[in-house]
Amino acid sequence: MSDRTPFQPWPDPRQVEADVARALAEDVGSGDATAALLPDGPDQAYLLCKEDAVVCGRPWFDACHRALDPQVRIDWRVAEGDRVAAGTVLATLQGRARALVSAERASLNFLQTLSGTATATAAHVAAVAGTGARILDTRKTLPGLRAAQKYAVRTGGGDNHRMGLYDAVMLKENHVRAFGSVAAAIAAARAAQPGLPLIVEVETLAELRQALEAGCDRILIDDFDAEARREAVRTAHGAPYDGRIPLEVSGGVDLEGLRAIALDGVDCISIGGLTKHVRAVDLSLKLGPTPA
Structure with missing residues (x-):
């Protein structure tokens, strides 16, 4: 974790919920046929950032996982708006194996897209400082x-x-x-x-x-x-x-x-x-x- 960008209030939870519902509907549909092959026991996972970035999209990431496993535990190591270096572990998760796998793509899609927008914006803001x-x-x-x-x-x-x-x-x-x-x-x-x-x-x-x-x-x-x-x-x-x-x-x-x-x-x-x-x-x- 390093310097933090100026941060604005969290988004409307209703908007996040609606976005996530659409994303999971198009990805999971009637069920994850591949994840169903896994034993559905407890498992753990970690979220890795592979490049320097401004982190953005935690509410959407969390909502994707909680929609499929309300009991999932997500421990963030960085705050929304933090600048992080390549190789940073952003969060760890503990939950049901199938749900972790099923929520993976949608949750990453939100986080990678919004972090991309926040990172680009931060570069432009820095240029006019x-x-x-x-x-x-x-x-x-x-x-x-x-x-x-x-x-x-x-x-x-x-x-x-x-x-x-x-x-x-x-x-x-x-x-x-x-x-x-x-x-x-x-x-x-x-x-x-x-x-x-x-x-x-x-x-x-x-x-x-x-x-x-x-x-x-x-x-x-x-x-x-x-x-x-x-x-x-x-x-x-x-x-x-x-x-x-x-x-x-x-x-x-x-x-x-x-x-x-x-x-x-x-x-x-x-x-x-x-x-x-x-x-x-x-x-x-x-x-x-x-x-x-």
Whole structure:
């Protein structure tokens, strides 16, 4: 165990339960034909992490095993959000042999996927450390696992963008085209959904000024080059706007160029790859005693 990332509250247990029920239904189905070959006596297992990672997904891992063996004992050696080195034993388990084997794949699928998201997020957060910029996710998530992946982003030290299409209004080029201008689209959105946060995507400095004048909760400067981005920051942070409306960068962002963007003074950087380009952490669950 080593340094720990900033950690957000545990996920809604009802969401975890629903995710796990779907996962076990598709994997176990009417019964595990292979596990049925094993004698169903008590056994033990250990969970091994084979690479450096940020651990995330314990609630889903636990729920998979407890769904098949309510009496299983899971002793975690690391906390959610801990950074661990390759070769770390994350947990030991004691339970029924068949249940341990049947729950193995689903439990690892959750843990490896969410740890992958948390690990990637932590790397992006580290890249902008000290700049004041926040790392945000997007809606580019695995279908059915949005709440889980967004939880993993928080565990990795990032922040969540809107959860879905229902909890914020986000105006893009199609809306501007439909209403004729950024200002007109903002006015229509405020009238229709006054209680929701309003995010406005702009494509030019002229549209940025319209959004600043009309007012909104955040402005997304999409695919601005470096010179235009710096001018956008000077405009939004200077008088008379004084940085009251945060600027978000989106599009064409990679880890290599991330810090340079943050140093330009933007407030937020949203990165779809945190949840879209998922590379699972290498984990394994092995029956038997923990190696010395």
